[in-house]
Amino acid sequence: MRNRVREQRSQRGLSQAELAAALGVSRQTVISIESGRYLPSLPLAFRIARFFDLTVDKMFDPDDKELGT
Amino acid sequence: MRSVPPRLRGPLAMLIGGAVLAAIVVPGHGWGALVFLWPFTVVFSVAWYLWGGRDSDFGALIRDRPDERQAQRRLKTQALVGVVMSGTAVVVYLAALAAKVPLWPLDIFLIVPAVTFIIGWAIYREPRDDRDEGPATESPADRLPADDVVSGHRVVVVVLSGDRQAATAPRVAVIG
Numbered sequence: 001m002r003n004r005v006r007e008q009r010s011q012r013g014l015s016q017a018e019l020a021a022a023l024g025v026s027r028q029t030v031i032s033i034e035s036g037r038y039l040p041s042l043p044l045a046f047r048i049a050r051f052f053d054l055t056v057d058k059m060f061d062p063d064d065k066e067l068g069t
Numbered sequence: 070m071r072s073v074p075p076r077l078r079g080p081l082a083m084l085i086g087g088a089v090l091a092a093i094v095v096p097g098h099g100w101g102a103l104v105f106l107w108p109f110t111v112v113f114s115v116a117w118y119l120w121g122g123r124d125s126d127f128g129a130l131i132r133d134r135p136d137e138r139q140a141q142r143r144l145k146t147q148a149l150v151g152v153v154m155s156g157t158a159v160v161v162y163l164a165a166l167a168a169k170v171p172l173w174p175l176d177i178f179l180i181v182p183a184v185t186f187i188i189g190w191a192i193y194r195e196p197r198d199d200r201d202e203g204p205a206t207e208s209p210a211d212r213l214p215a216d217d218v219v220s221g222h223r224v225v226v227v228v229l230s231g232d233r234q235a236a237t238a239p240r241v242a243v244i245g
Contacts, residue, residue: 024136025136025137026124026126026129026136026138026139027124028125028126028139029136029137029138029139032138038138040137040138041137044137
């Protein structure tokens with residue numbers, strides 16, 4: 001699953017700790033999401049997308065294997 | 070315990086546990102047993118408290134403030150502990166059976182996980198409504214624009230305008 005969290009965060013000049021505080025998660029979780037190691041839950045995915053004024057499908061881009069196609 | 074800050078709960082529980090253990094051990098083994106027990110308890114309690122102040126996944130668990138990823142990691146770890154303990158209990162039970170030693174303490178380690186699994190499966194079930202509803206049924210009225218749907222009346226439909234060939238929605242007059 002590719003995502004645009006790091007890109008969007010950099011564009012807004014936020015640190016990982018600041019984004020984590022805004023989303024109500026730990027800094028380690030932001031790092032894991034950015035690196036693609038952790039797939040956030042649907043509610044957290046929506047929180048991330050709304051924080052950056054994007055839709056979830058613009059924020060997260062699953063590959064074909066994950067979609068089962 | 071609720072009034073105690075989360076970071077202090079673990080160390081406090083350890084100190085209380087150490088005191089209870091001391092109360093059990095001292096009558097049988099004398100005060101000398103505390104020489105080994107108490108330093109270990111105190112050092113571990115302090116270490117636990119210091120660990121709770123760290124900006125890490127484990128620190129968040131000690132502070133009882135895990136986010137969803139940390140909670141998931143804890144859940145996976147607990148599941149692993151459960152699987153390993155259950156497997157170990159089976160192996161030890163078989164070994165005890167072969168050695169012909171008393172089995173009753175080991176029975177507990179086999180029965181408790183099995184019963185807990187059944188109880189957990191029941192507790193975390195979802196409401197039993199798992200029938201396949203099938204495709205949504207569509208009535209001819211569904212094809213009409215919502216404003217033209219009339220219910221609760223005996224109606225005679227008179228086509229006032231519209232083109233049958235073009236299959237446009239007719240305007241209707243309601244009589245009765």
